Amino acid sequence: MPSKVAEGAQRGWIVPIGGAEDKDNDKRVLRRFFELCGGAGADIAVIPTASRLNDTGDRYEQLFSEMGAGNVSVLDFDTRRDAHERNRVAAIEQASGIFITGGNQLRLSTMLGGTPIAQAIRARNAHGIPVGGTSAGAGILSEHMIAGGESDSATPHANSVRLAPGLGLTNRVVIDQHFRQRDRLGRLLAALAYNPFAIGLGVDEDTAALIGPDNVIQVEGSGAVTVVDADDLQFSSMAQVSGDAPVCMLGLQIHILTAGATYNLETRKASAGTLSPSKE
Template sequence: MLKKLGVALALAVCAGAVMAADAGPSKGSLVIIGGGLRVNNAEVWEKIVALAGGKGARIAVLPTAAQTPAKEAQLTVDALNRYGARAFVVPVAPMLAGTDVRKAADDPALAEAIRKAGGAFFTGGDQARITGSLRRADGSNTAVLDALWALYRRGGVIAGTSAGAAIMSSTMFYDPPLEVMPVLKNGVADGKDVASGLGFIGDDVFVDQHLLARGRFGRMLPAMLAKGYTLGLGIDENTAAVVGPARDVTVIGYRGALVLDLAGATTDKTKPGFNLANARISYLDSGDRFNLATRAYAPGPGKEPVDRQYVEHRAPIFYTDILGNTAVADLLEKLVDSDLQRAVGVAFEGPDSQSPDRGFEFTFTRVPDTAAYVTNREDAYSIYRIRMDVRPVRVHQPFYTLE
């Protein structure tokens, strides 16, 4: 495999013309994938190749986060090439046998290959391996990281899935608990739960991944409050958020993304436990657009406002596990397709967890700036600016038995 990597690198160094990095604002694009990207998701793969320059585009694959980098790199190269790219592997990965990741990250030939490419792709794995490899011990950029920024600034595309998505913001989840509830209960600690990312998307947007499948919007909230973010972008699996130079976001792929807006939100620090009032949560379906600068939404093609004269849901909406797989998106869809003003979901852990009596109630409410659209043929919803309030509650465990 190492021999193949060397051949691929040699080809990469010879390919393309050298373009100087623009020291000004980025002219490039980001393709931020929420993890679980399938090979048959042509829309996402083709978008990456197109943004990198189209058929024959050189795309650098960085398996830095992977536990098995040689395997992950080859799978990604094969997928990109299937959709028309000429991808090559950048062997900068702490788990890659026979290499010194520190030396590789400052290798001039590797950096030059990336600088000449039309795009770069970070595989999934452990995002701490990416930041730990591409920044020196003193926090400065390695040659490879400088080359990635040069590629991005002059108009190339930076793509990443799962861990490769987490590093897109200036702050990322680093080594948090696997479940969401401990983060809601205990908050986040710098250097443990959160740490510095690479910041390609800018300093004002917090990014997370595997969002709907794992209910991770719940862990984004305390992290955003702790680090001063008012805007969060969470992408679901097999789905991508494409961010252009004008900071326009377009959602493509299998499902959608959540936007969390805390600009008008408040928290009562005199009360015990995490709490939040007057936040806004939006669900962007595939095809929808959102601008990170103006915070303006636009539904995808073929969508019309939801007609509340013909609603499907009239009974009260109450979810007992709002952090479950796709639960929050399902609840929001039912709310906007109802004659109700609010819906409620709760989150709590089992009796064997730490502090099992501590839970949270999430209330979702229509407000004047709420908007909802649907494609009737597919029942695909776009839901913008639903008010969200979170408060801690007591849950009696073990549950009583009916007699």
Template structure:
């Protein structure tokens, strides 16, 4: 089934245009320009109701939900969106309340914040709340977004732990079930900044049928029709394709031993590039990249 909704996954540290993110660079013109035409703005322009959208920010994964929620309200308000609310779900019981269910049914955009993705899967897994989001994503022009942990948990399978420095040691990377909005991919976040390429290599080697998606900070993908991936944001996205692996030792070596992999295919995406998940084809949008001051000249998205 081709979903009618849109999925936005973000690598974390999205430029919120506020003190929580990129505070040290708040006066840097790159970030100011990007906030004006960036990931959050793109989310609004992709929503049918635009600035009139009802947005529910789910802070379940975060240890500081009050702070995170307030920052997202502030940031969306700066983009002229007034109907932004924090859905403060901290337990499975919270997810089952009548209020939570009704808010899931009435939102135009639901956004999962960062934190611990295992909290997302363990609290929402198997609930009516999650089933409502999935059904709306499949049948309506409805948007689900996630940043950091919220992005990592978006797929059917998710990475929930694993050292970056020892990722290619058998048994170090742990994978479990995610929220299940998209299949055949596995997602890692804060990818470039935290050196997590080994985690993604290992995850893909363990199941070469999954496309590995490594999202850098302030980098994201807008996913339409469950297959069309467009790079958004100022950062880089790395794709790891394991279909061409010719040999790996992952199934032979003992737990705790290093793993070898031959012939992984890697793509690098930046803003406006597109990847077809079914055809496994990357289209680099050179024409837009050569525009001067590109962050202020995205006329198609105004």
């Protein structure tokens, strides 16, 4: 279950990014996240734990500093014990934004799951602080995380996907990343075939799905966010198939959102937003 939002408080933005966001040119995706964190003077905690590259944290520290951050804390975790350390928890608690880098989402979930750091991230988001993540850092944000599975398939199969618990900032969505680039519609559909209650978000590279406190999703970046709504699903054969057999799924609704379009997770309605001349 997602963290309870205190009465009178508003949940913070949840910002899954599809990976490979631009870091050299317009940086529009990272800039948008930075603005949500307060812009100039922001205090950003960066968690590079998913990555096995040593300089991942430094790279984001530099990027956010150049944008005008007042402070950037890079918090790496090599053991679960690190995720109990008071100074690091304090850094999360004082941050005006929390950013989780890419890499392997299982490094994040095995290292942070159930620790005071995970609890602090949830609590801070429930109190209005934006939490963003790219690639693996995007997948971990929701309650049900895609832990692995097959790419390069538009058709769902029984074996397409493995799910695991994530950070649980929201349970309304299941997030997949590098969506277009790695052709992951099949595995996202398979995740929904198990239990259609959630809404699938397939986030392309250099693109963010910005989930607002009001549960309206905006899009930023050069790609698209594919929204898969299985609310009216008539039928799923997931219980009957196994192995590589394709899964029959009838009655899916899909929206391809580009920057400017929106999707409301409460009403399950898409809007062309600023893309539409008539502002429908």
